Amino acid sequence: MARTVLDGELSVRRGTASLLAPARLTPRESKPLSDIDDQAVLRCYTTMIHLYRGHPSKRFIDPAAAVRAALAEALVHYYPLAGRLRAEAGGKLLVDCAGQGIVFAEADANIAVDDLGDVRYPPFPRSEKFIYDDHVYRAPPAGVPLSLPAIIDKPLMFVQVTRLKCGGFTVSQQNAHCICDGPGLAQFWKAVGELARGAGTPSVPPVWAREIINARLPPRPSFAHHEYREPADGRDRFESTPPDDMARVQFSFGPDAIAALRGRLAPGAASASQLDLVVACVWRSRTAALGYEPGDEVRLMMAVNARGRRTDAFGGEIPSGYYGNAFVFVVARCAAGELCGRGLGYAVELIREAKARVTYEYMLSVADLMVLEGRPVIARTRSFGVSDVSHAGFDEAEFGWGKPVYAGVIADAHRGGASFLMRGKNDGGEDETFVGIYLPGGCTARYRMEVEALTTAKNLEEASSAPLALRARY
Numbered sequence: 001m002a003r004t005v006l007d008g009e010l011s012v013r014r015g016t017a018s019l020l021a022p023a024r025l026t027p028r029e030s031k032p033l034s035d036i037d038d039q040a041v042l043r044c045y046t047t048m049i050h051l052y053r054g055h056p057s058k059r060f061i062d063p064a065a066a067v068r069a070a071l072a073e074a075l076v077h078y079y080p081l082a083g084r085l086r087a088e089a090g091g092k093l094l095v096d097c098a099g100q101g102i103v104f105a106e107a108d109a110n111i112a113v114d115d116l117g118d119v120r121y122p123p124f125p126r127s128e129k130f131i132y133d134d135h136v137y138r139a140p141p142a143g144v145p146l147s148l149p150a151i152i153d154k155p156l157m158f159v160q161v162t163r164l165k166c167g168g169f170t171v172s173q174q175n176a177h178c179i180c181d182g183p184g185l186a187q188f189w190k191a192v193g194e195l196a197r198g199a200g201t202p203s204v205p206p207v208w209a210r211e212i213i214n215a216r217l218p219p220r221p222s223f224a225h226h227e228y229r230e231p232a233d234g235r236d237r238f239e240s241t242p243p244d245d246m247a248r249v250q251f252s253f254g255p256d257a258i259a260a261l262r263g264r265l266a267p268g269a270a271s272a273s274q275l276d277l278v279v280a281c282v283w284r285s286r287t288a289a290l291g292y293e294p295g296d297e298v299r300l301m302m303a304v305n306a307r308g309r310r311t312d313a314f315g316g317e318i319p320s321g322y323y324g325n326a327f328v329f330v331v332a333r334c335a336a337g338e339l340c341g342r343g344l345g346y347a348v349e350l351i352r353e354a355k356a357r358v359t360y361e362y363m364l365s366v367a368d369l370m371v372l373e374g375r376p377v378i379a380r381t382r383s384f385g386v387s388d389v390s391h392a393g394f395d396e397a398e399f400g401w402g403k404p405v406y407a408g409v410i411a412d413a414h415r416g417g418a419s420f421l422m423r424g425k426n427d428g429g430e431d432e433t434f435v436g437i438y439l440p441g442g443c444t445a446r447y448r449m450e451v452e453a454l455t456t457a458k459n460l461e462e463a464s465s466a467p468l469a470l471r472a473r474y
Contacts, residue, residue, distance in 0.1 A: 054167020184323030294337025316360025
Protein backbone atom coordinates (compact mmCIF):
# COMPACT_ATOMS: atom_id res chain seq x y z
CA MET A 1 0.00 0.00 0.00
CA ALA A 2 1.37 3.39 -0.95
CA ARG A 3 2.21 5.74 1.89
CA THR A 4 1.99 9.51 1.84
CA VAL A 5 5.01 11.43 3.08
CA LEU A 6 4.53 14.61 5.11
CA ASP A 7 5.18 17.73 3.09
CA GLY A 8 7.51 20.28 4.62
CA GLU A 9 9.22 20.14 7.96
CA LEU A 10 7.29 18.68 10.89
CA SER A 11 7.87 20.61 14.08
CA VAL A 12 6.60 19.43 17.46
CA ARG A 13 7.02 21.64 20.51
CA ARG A 14 6.76 19.66 23.75
CA GLY A 15 6.16 21.18 27.17
CA THR A 16 7.70 19.91 30.38
CA ALA A 17 6.41 16.51 31.36
CA SER A 18 4.97 16.03 34.84
CA LEU A 19 3.61 13.28 37.04
CA LEU A 20 -0.17 12.84 36.96
CA ALA A 21 -1.60 11.18 40.08
CA PRO A 22 -5.09 9.74 40.61
CA ALA A 23 -7.72 12.44 41.19
CA ARG A 24 -8.45 11.12 44.68
CA LEU A 25 -6.78 8.99 47.33
CA THR A 26 -6.47 5.33 46.36
CA PRO A 27 -5.60 2.19 48.34
CA ARG A 28 -1.98 1.84 49.49
CA GLU A 29 -1.06 -1.78 48.96
CA SER A 30 1.16 -4.20 47.07
CA LYS A 31 -0.40 -6.25 44.27
CA PRO A 32 1.55 -9.21 42.81
CA LEU A 33 1.47 -9.76 39.07
CA SER A 34 0.30 -13.08 37.69
CA ASP A 35 2.88 -15.59 36.55
CA ILE A 36 1.69 -14.91 32.99
CA ASP A 37 2.25 -11.14 33.43
CA ASP A 38 5.63 -11.85 34.97
CA GLN A 39 7.26 -13.38 31.87
CA ALA A 40 10.63 -12.00 30.84
CA VAL A 41 9.37 -11.12 27.35
CA LEU A 42 6.70 -8.78 28.82
CA ARG A 43 9.11 -6.75 30.95
CA CYS A 44 9.14 -3.81 28.57
CA TYR A 45 6.93 -0.98 27.33
CA THR A 46 4.56 -1.12 24.35
CA THR A 47 3.51 1.92 22.32
CA MET A 48 0.08 2.88 21.00
CA ILE A 49 -1.24 6.04 19.38
CA HIS A 50 -4.68 7.54 18.75
CA LEU A 51 -5.39 10.26 16.17
CA TYR A 52 -8.51 12.45 16.24
CA ARG A 53 -9.94 15.14 13.99
CA GLY A 54 -11.10 18.45 15.38
CA HIS A 55 -14.80 18.96 16.08
CA PRO A 56 -16.77 22.25 15.68
CA SER A 57 -18.30 21.89 19.15
CA LYS A 58 -14.82 21.63 20.70
CA ARG A 59 -13.22 24.73 19.21
CA PHE A 60 -12.59 26.31 22.60
CA ILE A 61 -11.77 23.13 24.53
CA ASP A 62 -8.17 22.05 25.00
CA PRO A 63 -7.95 18.31 24.24
CA ALA A 64 -4.83 17.96 26.40
CA ALA A 65 -6.66 19.34 29.42
CA ALA A 66 -9.68 17.11 28.75
CA VAL A 67 -7.56 13.97 28.45
CA ARG A 68 -5.47 14.89 31.48
CA ALA A 69 -8.53 15.35 33.72
CA ALA A 70 -10.14 12.12 32.52
CA LEU A 71 -6.88 10.22 33.03
CA ALA A 72 -6.68 11.38 36.63
CA GLU A 73 -10.24 10.10 37.19
CA ALA A 74 -9.54 6.80 35.44
CA LEU A 75 -6.49 6.21 37.62
CA VAL A 76 -8.78 6.21 40.67
CA HIS A 77 -10.40 3.06 39.25
CA TYR A 78 -7.20 1.64 37.74
CA TYR A 79 -4.95 2.75 40.59
CA PRO A 80 -2.27 0.03 40.10
CA LEU A 81 -1.32 1.80 36.84
CA ALA A 82 -0.23 4.78 38.95
CA GLY A 83 2.11 2.60 41.03
CA ARG A 84 5.63 1.29 40.58
CA LEU A 85 7.05 -2.17 40.00
CA ARG A 86 9.40 -3.80 42.43
CA ALA A 87 10.93 -7.26 42.54
CA GLU A 88 10.77 -9.64 45.45
CA ALA A 89 13.33 -12.32 46.23
CA GLY A 90 13.52 -14.65 43.26
CA GLY A 91 12.56 -11.90 40.83
CA LYS A 92 8.76 -12.04 41.25
CA LEU A 93 7.26 -8.68 40.28
CA LEU A 94 4.59 -6.82 42.18
CA VAL A 95 3.10 -3.33 42.00
CA ASP A 96 3.67 -0.95 44.87
CA CYS A 97 0.42 1.06 44.79
CA ALA A 98 0.98 4.44 46.42
CA GLY A 99 -0.48 6.86 43.87
CA GLN A 100 2.93 7.83 42.51
CA GLY A 101 1.41 8.73 39.13
CA ILE A 102 2.03 8.37 35.40
CA VAL A 103 4.04 10.71 33.16
CA PHE A 104 1.98 13.23 31.18
CA ALA A 105 3.23 15.66 28.52
CA GLU A 106 1.56 18.19 26.21
CA ALA A 107 2.84 19.23 22.79
CA ASP A 108 1.90 21.27 19.73
CA ALA A 109 2.58 20.35 16.08
CA ASN A 110 2.56 22.54 12.97
CA ILE A 111 0.54 20.08 10.84
CA ALA A 112 -3.08 19.07 10.29
CA VAL A 113 -4.54 15.56 10.37
CA ASP A 114 -4.67 15.38 6.56
CA ASP A 115 -0.95 16.14 6.32
CA LEU A 116 -0.31 12.67 7.77
CA GLY A 117 -1.74 11.05 4.63
CA ASP A 118 -3.20 7.54 4.61
CA VAL A 119 -3.25 6.41 8.24
CA ARG A 120 -5.50 3.37 8.06
CA TYR A 121 -2.61 1.07 8.89
CA PRO A 122 0.80 1.30 10.56
CA PRO A 123 3.51 2.38 10.51
CA PHE A 124 2.23 5.70 11.85
CA PRO A 125 4.02 8.56 10.04
CA ARG A 126 6.80 10.26 12.00
CA SER A 127 5.62 8.55 15.17
CA GLU A 128 8.76 9.48 17.07
CA LYS A 129 7.59 13.11 17.11
CA PHE A 130 4.32 12.28 18.85
CA ILE A 131 5.67 10.02 21.59
CA TYR A 132 7.18 10.95 24.92
CA ASP A 133 9.84 8.28 25.30
CA ASP A 134 12.45 9.62 27.68
CA HIS A 135 13.73 6.68 29.75
CA VAL A 136 11.22 4.26 28.22
CA TYR A 137 12.51 0.73 27.73
CA ARG A 138 11.29 -1.17 24.70
CA ALA A 139 11.82 -4.84 23.90
CA PRO A 140 15.39 -5.24 22.57
CA PRO A 141 16.31 -6.71 19.17
CA ALA A 142 17.23 -10.34 18.72
CA GLY A 143 20.19 -11.51 20.76
CA VAL A 144 19.99 -8.71 23.34
CA PRO A 145 18.82 -9.84 26.81
CA LEU A 146 15.87 -8.15 28.52
CA SER A 147 16.86 -5.75 31.29
CA LEU A 148 14.81 -5.98 34.46
CA PRO A 149 16.15 -2.81 36.15
CA ALA A 150 14.87 -0.75 33.18
CA ILE A 151 11.26 -1.11 34.36
CA ILE A 152 11.73 -1.32 38.14
CA ASP A 153 10.57 1.76 40.09
CA LYS A 154 9.63 3.59 36.87
CA PRO A 155 6.26 5.07 35.88
CA LEU A 156 4.08 2.39 34.30
CA MET A 157 2.63 4.70 31.67
CA PHE A 158 3.90 7.66 29.63
CA VAL A 159 1.29 9.78 27.80
CA GLN A 160 1.70 12.63 25.33
CA VAL A 161 -1.18 14.64 23.89
CA THR A 162 -0.15 16.60 20.78
CA ARG A 163 -2.43 19.36 19.51
CA LEU A 164 -2.54 19.80 15.72
CA LYS A 165 -3.14 23.11 13.96
CA CYS A 166 -6.47 21.91 12.53
CA GLY A 167 -7.99 21.29 15.96
CA GLY A 168 -7.20 17.58 15.86
CA PHE A 169 -4.81 15.86 18.21
CA THR A 170 -2.92 12.66 18.98
CA VAL A 171 -2.77 10.70 22.22
CA SER A 172 0.25 8.42 22.51
CA GLN A 173 0.74 5.93 25.32
CA GLN A 174 3.62 3.79 26.39
CA ASN A 175 2.55 1.14 28.82
CA ALA A 176 4.40 -1.47 30.85
CA HIS A 177 3.40 -4.67 29.05
CA CYS A 178 3.59 -6.77 32.20
CA ILE A 179 0.63 -4.78 33.62
CA CYS A 180 -1.74 -4.81 30.63
CA ASP A 181 -2.05 -6.60 27.32
CA GLY A 182 -3.65 -4.99 24.24
CA PRO A 183 -7.31 -5.62 25.19
CA GLY A 184 -6.58 -4.62 28.79
CA LEU A 185 -5.01 -1.35 27.68
CA ALA A 186 -7.90 -0.72 25.28
CA GLN A 187 -10.34 -1.25 28.16
CA PHE A 188 -8.49 1.36 30.21
CA TRP A 189 -8.56 3.95 27.41
CA LYS A 190 -12.24 3.25 26.74
CA ALA A 191 -12.82 4.13 30.40
CA VAL A 192 -10.77 7.34 30.03
CA GLY A 193 -12.96 8.30 27.07
CA GLU A 194 -16.17 7.59 28.96
CA LEU A 195 -15.05 9.72 31.90
CA ALA A 196 -14.00 12.52 29.53
CA ARG A 197 -17.56 12.48 28.11
CA GLY A 198 -19.11 12.85 31.55
CA ALA A 199 -19.63 9.32 32.85
CA GLY A 200 -19.40 8.88 36.61
CA THR A 201 -17.72 5.47 36.45
CA PRO A 202 -16.36 3.19 33.70
CA SER A 203 -19.00 1.00 32.01
CA VAL A 204 -16.75 -2.04 32.58
CA PRO A 205 -15.46 -2.18 36.16
CA PRO A 206 -11.76 -3.10 36.20
CA VAL A 207 -10.81 -6.49 37.64
CA TRP A 208 -7.31 -7.25 38.97
CA ALA A 209 -7.65 -10.97 39.95
CA ARG A 210 -4.12 -11.86 38.82
CA GLU A 211 -4.17 -14.97 41.02
CA ILE A 212 -6.40 -16.82 38.54
CA ILE A 213 -3.44 -17.57 36.29
CA ASN A 214 -0.71 -18.15 38.83
CA ALA A 215 1.42 -21.27 39.01
CA ARG A 216 0.06 -24.21 40.95
CA LEU A 217 1.63 -25.64 44.10
CA PRO A 218 3.72 -27.52 43.28
CA PRO A 219 4.23 -26.32 39.68
CA ARG A 220 3.47 -29.13 37.20
CA PRO A 221 3.71 -28.12 33.51
CA SER A 222 1.50 -30.44 31.47
CA PHE A 223 2.57 -29.40 27.95
CA ALA A 224 5.91 -29.49 26.14
CA HIS A 225 5.88 -25.70 25.52
CA HIS A 226 8.10 -25.64 22.46
CA GLU A 227 7.55 -21.89 22.37
CA TYR A 228 10.22 -21.67 25.08
CA ARG A 229 12.59 -24.31 23.62
CA GLU A 230 15.07 -23.43 20.91
CA PRO A 231 15.46 -26.02 18.15
CA ALA A 232 18.55 -28.22 18.32
CA ASP A 233 20.22 -26.54 15.33
CA GLY A 234 20.48 -22.80 15.91
CA ARG A 235 21.20 -21.74 12.32
CA ASP A 236 18.91 -18.93 11.16
CA ARG A 237 19.52 -16.49 8.32
CA PHE A 238 17.00 -14.06 9.79
CA GLU A 239 18.54 -13.95 13.27
CA SER A 240 22.05 -13.51 11.89
CA THR A 241 21.12 -10.52 9.68
CA PRO A 242 22.05 -7.11 11.15
CA PRO A 243 19.00 -4.85 11.73
CA ASP A 244 20.24 -2.27 9.23
CA ASP A 245 20.22 -4.92 6.49
CA MET A 246 16.52 -5.67 7.01
CA ALA A 247 13.80 -4.42 4.66
CA ARG A 248 10.08 -4.11 5.31
CA VAL A 249 7.52 -5.67 2.96
CA GLN A 250 3.77 -5.19 3.27
CA PHE A 251 0.71 -6.77 1.67
CA SER A 252 -3.00 -6.21 2.04
CA PHE A 253 -5.22 -9.23 1.44
CA GLY A 254 -8.63 -8.29 0.06
CA PRO A 255 -11.60 -10.48 -0.95
CA ASP A 256 -9.97 -11.75 -4.16
CA ALA A 257 -6.81 -12.79 -2.36
CA ILE A 258 -8.80 -14.55 0.36
CA ALA A 259 -10.88 -16.36 -2.27
CA ALA A 260 -7.70 -17.49 -4.02
CA LEU A 261 -6.20 -18.77 -0.76
CA ARG A 262 -9.43 -20.54 0.16
CA GLY A 263 -9.42 -22.17 -3.27
CA ARG A 264 -6.09 -23.81 -2.42
CA LEU A 265 -7.64 -25.89 0.36
CA ALA A 266 -8.42 -29.50 -0.45
CA PRO A 267 -12.04 -30.29 -1.41
CA GLY A 268 -13.99 -31.18 1.71
CA ALA A 269 -11.42 -29.59 4.04
CA ALA A 270 -12.69 -27.91 7.19
CA SER A 271 -13.56 -24.26 6.80
CA ALA A 272 -10.67 -21.88 7.53
CA SER A 273 -10.93 -18.38 8.94
CA GLN A 274 -9.67 -15.44 6.93
CA LEU A 275 -6.98 -14.87 9.55
CA ASP A 276 -5.72 -18.46 9.39
CA LEU A 277 -5.51 -18.28 5.60
CA VAL A 278 -3.49 -15.07 5.65
CA VAL A 279 -1.16 -16.27 8.41
CA ALA A 280 -0.58 -19.58 6.61
CA CYS A 281 0.25 -17.71 3.38
CA VAL A 282 2.67 -15.30 5.08
CA TRP A 283 4.39 -18.01 7.15
CA ARG A 284 4.90 -20.28 4.17
CA SER A 285 6.04 -17.44 1.88
CA ARG A 286 8.45 -16.08 4.49
CA THR A 287 9.92 -19.56 5.06
CA ALA A 288 10.50 -20.05 1.33
CA ALA A 289 12.05 -16.59 0.98
CA LEU A 290 14.55 -17.24 3.78
CA GLY A 291 15.78 -20.39 2.02
CA TYR A 292 15.87 -22.74 4.99
CA GLU A 293 17.04 -26.30 4.45
CA PRO A 294 14.18 -28.79 3.90
CA GLY A 295 14.90 -30.52 7.22
CA ASP A 296 15.13 -27.31 9.28
CA GLU A 297 12.37 -26.98 11.86
CA VAL A 298 10.43 -23.74 11.34
CA ARG A 299 7.91 -22.26 13.70
CA LEU A 300 4.96 -19.92 13.78
CA MET A 301 4.62 -18.22 17.17
CA MET A 302 1.10 -16.97 17.87
CA ALA A 303 -0.23 -14.84 20.73
CA VAL A 304 -3.66 -16.32 21.55
CA ASN A 305 -6.12 -14.33 23.67
CA ALA A 306 -8.11 -16.32 26.25
CA ARG A 307 -10.88 -13.78 26.78
CA GLY A 308 -14.42 -14.63 25.76
CA ARG A 309 -13.87 -18.40 25.57
CA ARG A 310 -16.73 -20.76 26.32
CA THR A 311 -16.20 -22.03 29.85
CA ASP A 312 -17.08 -25.63 29.00
CA ALA A 313 -14.49 -25.78 26.21
CA PHE A 314 -11.84 -23.57 27.81
CA GLY A 315 -12.05 -25.13 31.26
CA GLY A 316 -12.01 -21.84 33.14
CA GLU A 317 -12.98 -18.20 32.77
CA ILE A 318 -11.22 -14.88 32.36
CA PRO A 319 -13.65 -12.47 34.07
CA SER A 320 -15.09 -9.46 32.29
CA GLY A 321 -13.03 -6.39 33.17
CA TYR A 322 -9.76 -8.29 33.61
CA TYR A 323 -7.02 -6.02 32.27
CA GLY A 324 -3.91 -8.12 32.84
CA ASN A 325 -2.17 -10.27 30.27
CA ALA A 326 -4.76 -12.88 29.28
CA PHE A 327 -2.89 -14.39 26.35
CA VAL A 328 -0.27 -17.07 25.90
CA PHE A 329 2.17 -17.93 23.14
CA VAL A 330 1.68 -21.15 21.23
CA VAL A 331 3.64 -22.57 18.27
CA ALA A 332 2.88 -24.44 15.11
CA ARG A 333 6.03 -26.21 13.91
CA CYS A 334 7.19 -28.48 11.12
CA ALA A 335 10.06 -29.03 8.70
CA ALA A 336 10.58 -26.23 6.17
CA GLY A 337 10.36 -28.74 3.33
CA GLU A 338 6.98 -29.96 4.57
CA LEU A 339 5.61 -26.44 4.97
CA CYS A 340 6.67 -25.28 1.51
CA GLY A 341 6.21 -28.59 -0.29
CA ARG A 342 2.69 -29.45 0.81
CA GLY A 343 -0.56 -27.64 0.13
CA LEU A 344 -1.61 -24.49 1.95
CA GLY A 345 -4.16 -26.56 3.87
CA TYR A 346 -1.29 -28.27 5.70
CA ALA A 347 -0.17 -24.94 7.21
CA VAL A 348 -3.77 -23.99 8.00
CA GLU A 349 -4.30 -27.26 9.88
CA LEU A 350 -1.08 -26.78 11.89
CA ILE A 351 -2.27 -23.31 12.88
CA ARG A 352 -5.72 -24.56 13.84
CA GLU A 353 -4.30 -27.39 15.96
CA ALA A 354 -1.89 -25.05 17.76
CA LYS A 355 -4.60 -22.55 18.70
CA ALA A 356 -6.89 -25.34 19.90
CA ARG A 357 -4.30 -26.24 22.55
CA VAL A 358 -4.97 -22.99 24.40
CA THR A 359 -7.18 -23.90 27.35
CA TYR A 360 -7.18 -22.83 30.98
CA GLU A 361 -5.01 -25.88 31.71
CA TYR A 362 -2.55 -24.69 29.06
CA MET A 363 -2.35 -21.22 30.67
CA LEU A 364 -1.71 -22.73 34.09
CA SER A 365 0.96 -24.95 32.53
CA VAL A 366 2.70 -21.84 31.16
CA ALA A 367 2.53 -20.23 34.60
CA ASP A 368 3.99 -23.39 36.13
CA LEU A 369 6.84 -23.33 33.62
CA MET A 370 7.63 -19.69 34.41
CA VAL A 371 8.09 -20.48 38.10
CA LEU A 372 9.80 -23.84 37.65
CA GLU A 373 12.38 -22.65 35.08
CA GLY A 374 12.99 -19.06 36.17
CA ARG A 375 10.88 -17.28 33.54
CA PRO A 376 12.47 -18.52 30.31
CA VAL A 377 12.33 -16.32 27.22
CA ILE A 378 10.47 -17.34 24.10
CA ALA A 379 12.45 -19.13 21.40
CA ARG A 380 13.35 -17.07 18.33
CA THR A 381 15.36 -19.34 16.05
CA ARG A 382 13.53 -19.86 12.73
CA SER A 383 10.41 -18.51 14.42
CA PHE A 384 7.90 -16.02 12.98
CA GLY A 385 5.69 -14.29 15.54
CA VAL A 386 2.20 -12.96 14.76
CA SER A 387 -0.46 -11.24 16.81
CA ASP A 388 -3.90 -10.10 15.65
CA VAL A 389 -4.67 -6.76 17.31
CA SER A 390 -7.61 -5.87 15.06
CA HIS A 391 -10.26 -6.56 17.67
CA ALA A 392 -8.43 -5.35 20.77
CA GLY A 393 -10.79 -2.36 20.98
CA PHE A 394 -8.34 0.53 20.62
CA ASP A 395 -10.90 2.44 18.52
CA GLU A 396 -13.36 2.58 21.44
CA ALA A 397 -11.47 5.44 23.11
CA GLU A 398 -13.65 8.51 22.46
CA PHE A 399 -12.99 11.72 24.38
CA GLY A 400 -15.84 13.75 22.83
CA TRP A 401 -14.23 14.42 19.44
CA GLY A 402 -15.70 11.35 17.77
CA LYS A 403 -14.11 8.06 16.72
CA PRO A 404 -10.35 8.06 16.18
CA VAL A 405 -9.02 8.32 12.64
CA TYR A 406 -6.30 5.90 13.70
CA ALA A 407 -5.97 3.77 16.82
CA GLY A 408 -3.36 1.11 17.39
CA VAL A 409 0.31 0.20 17.32
CA ILE A 410 2.84 2.59 15.80
CA ALA A 411 4.51 -0.19 13.78
CA ASP A 412 3.11 -3.47 12.44
CA ALA A 413 6.44 -5.27 12.18
CA HIS A 414 9.63 -5.53 14.20
CA ARG A 415 13.12 -6.35 13.06
CA GLY A 416 13.14 -9.08 15.72
CA GLY A 417 10.73 -11.11 13.58
CA ALA A 418 7.23 -10.39 14.95
CA SER A 419 4.29 -8.81 13.11
CA PHE A 420 0.89 -7.42 14.07
CA LEU A 421 -2.04 -8.20 11.78
CA MET A 422 -4.50 -5.39 11.13
CA ARG A 423 -7.94 -5.62 9.57
CA GLY A 424 -9.91 -2.80 7.98
CA LYS A 425 -11.42 -1.58 4.71
CA ASN A 426 -9.69 -1.11 1.36
CA ASP A 427 -10.25 1.81 -1.01
CA GLY A 428 -13.42 0.13 -2.29
CA GLY A 429 -14.89 -0.35 1.18
CA GLU A 430 -14.16 -4.10 1.19
CA ASP A 431 -12.70 -6.03 4.12
CA GLU A 432 -8.95 -6.57 4.00
CA THR A 433 -6.16 -7.84 6.22
CA PHE A 434 -2.91 -5.88 6.29
CA VAL A 435 0.42 -7.53 7.12
CA GLY A 436 3.91 -6.05 7.19
CA ILE A 437 7.05 -8.06 7.90
CA TYR A 438 10.81 -7.53 7.97
CA LEU A 439 13.18 -9.71 5.97
CA PRO A 440 16.84 -9.58 4.97
CA GLY A 441 17.00 -7.25 1.97
CA GLY A 442 17.96 -10.06 -0.40
CA CYS A 443 14.82 -12.07 0.48
CA THR A 444 12.10 -9.56 -0.29
CA ALA A 445 11.70 -10.30 -4.01
CA ARG A 446 11.24 -14.02 -3.35
CA TYR A 447 8.72 -13.26 -0.60
CA ARG A 448 6.66 -11.08 -2.94
CA MET A 449 6.73 -13.78 -5.60
CA GLU A 450 5.56 -16.44 -3.13
CA VAL A 451 2.66 -14.34 -1.81
CA GLU A 452 1.61 -13.32 -5.30
CA ALA A 453 1.73 -16.92 -6.46
CA LEU A 454 -0.48 -18.16 -3.64
CA THR A 455 -3.02 -15.39 -4.18
CA THR A 456 -3.15 -15.51 -7.99
CA ALA A 457 -1.65 -18.31 -10.09
CA LYS A 458 -2.85 -21.90 -9.76
CA ASN A 459 0.60 -23.15 -8.82
CA LEU A 460 3.99 -21.78 -7.97
CA GLU A 461 5.53 -22.85 -11.27
CA GLU A 462 3.13 -20.60 -13.18
CA ALA A 463 4.25 -17.60 -11.15
CA SER A 464 7.68 -17.52 -12.79
CA SER A 465 6.32 -17.29 -16.32
CA ALA A 466 2.84 -15.75 -16.16
CA PRO A 467 2.06 -12.06 -15.58
CA LEU A 468 0.19 -11.54 -12.32
CA ALA A 469 -2.91 -9.45 -11.71
CA LEU A 470 -2.18 -8.63 -8.10
CA ARG A 471 -4.78 -9.70 -5.59
CA ALA A 472 -2.53 -9.13 -2.62
CA ARG A 473 -1.32 -5.53 -2.93
CA TYR A 474 2.00 -4.16 -1.68
